[in-house]
Amino acid sequence: MTFPTFTSSQSEPHARGEELGSRRRAAIAANLDGYTDLFKVAGATPEQVRAWGEQALDRSAAWAPRLADEMAGIASGAGLEPWQVAVVNARTEILAAVHASGEGECSTSVVLPGPGLPPRTVQTWDWHDHLRDAPMLWELEPRPGHVVRTFTEAGALAKIGVNTAGLGVHFNILRHDADTAEVGVPVHLIARRILEEAATVEEAAAIARSATVSASTVITAVTGAGAGAIEISPAGVAVVPPDSGGVLMHCNHFLDPALAEGERHATKRPGTYARLRHLRDHAVELGGDDLTERALAMLSHEPQGAPVCAHPDLSQPIDQRWETLATIALDLTAGRLRVHQGGPCRVTEATWQTF
Structure with a gap:
């Protein structure tokens, strides 16, 4: 698949x-x-x-x-x-x-193992199961010699991706009290401009700060030199750095202390805290060089208290049904994506798609 x-x-x-x-x-x-x-x-x-x-x-x-x-x-x-x-x-x-909410959504892990070694990244992409046929992989060359490869949805300009300047992005949704119905620049377009224009975390953050937004998200920018979780909301933009061990994990709540004061997502989706604890508890495995082992380290289902790998409850309406539709890693050295269709519980060495 x-x-x-x-x-x-x-x-x-x-x-x-x-x-x-x-x-x-x-x-x-x-x-x-x-x-x-x-x-x-x-x-x-x-x-x-x-x-x-x-x-x-x-x-x-x-x-x-x-x-x-x-x-x-x-x-x-x-x-x-x-x-x-x-x-x-x-x-x-x-x-x-419309203040949509529900228990589900994505988990991202980035580990910087040290000088001379490439970043180890992986994320789950959770979304509504009736949209499982929406994803696609798209390659484009916005200017000569600069190639962008993105995992996105049909018709959307970008989401998770890499460029040949050595930068990649992961993507998680957030919610903030400052979010508004006066629609601003779509956050998916911010991801696209970062992939088109940025080669550093600082350049990516500057692009995010230049947009007037109405909704919140976090775009985790990763390069061979570092990483930063760029938390974006109408209340402002903050960059969360890796910890002293080079570990940077993100789920669906704000980590920047000032922006976290307006947190709205986690009040309705408290599972985001359990998912983040699971990632941090498995930081050693998530920092390994074997992608399949990293993906399997993400594996946790609802009965274990941290639904990193989500499966839909078909008794619920479509806006409350969540499924891990993809597991994705960035290969910055090669400027490519590694993608598995589905959640970590179905990952094997043979299921990775290289793009």
Whole structure:
């Protein structure tokens, strides 16, 4: 079982988007339909969703015109309106606007083993099980010689990824009291600009600080020289460094003390604390050079008190069903991703997809 892949041949943003939209047309439409269903169950009206999509498009055009143009190209190729593609890219912002919540979400581990050794990273990507067909792997070259490879969703400009400048990003959702329904720059576009433009943690953080956001997330930037969990919210941006042993773990609550005062996610999803404890308790294994062993060190199910590897409760509505849809690591030395379709409980040496 592998995720679909796509390599762009176009370098101009609108043309690149149109190529992707035409080649992945059915998947993008299905992803939009899946989010439309999710937003409806979460309490959003169609009129609200369209308005938020249009706001996201406007904010994106002001902050990153090339990325707004690329979204318009995707829409053209997929036979959609630009605001509909913006909705897919702004799904975090829309869910924050309707105060969506539920027990689930991602866990990220980064260990810096020491000078001359590459970072050891792995994360689970948890999302709603009815969207399990949304992920794809996308390679693009936004400028000559600079290649971006990203694990993302059909129609979204980026998520988890690496670039050939030696930087990669992991991605976890957060919630803050400052989150607002006045939709700002989508956090998925921040991840894309970081992958396009940054080679250091400091450059990645500067890009995050330049965006006016309405929803919260953490983008953990990793290079051969270091790492930082860039916590982003309307209340501000903070960079959480690794500890003295080079360990940097993140789940779905703020770690920066000032931003943590406005924490909203963990009050409804206390499992995030148990997941973080599990990661920290297994820091030695998570710092090993064998990727399969790192993934297996993540393994923990709900009965063990830390649902790092999630499985959906089919008795629940779609907005309360969570599944670990992917397990992902960054190979910064080679500028590639290692991806397993599903959670750590199904990982073997043979299930890794290299991209």
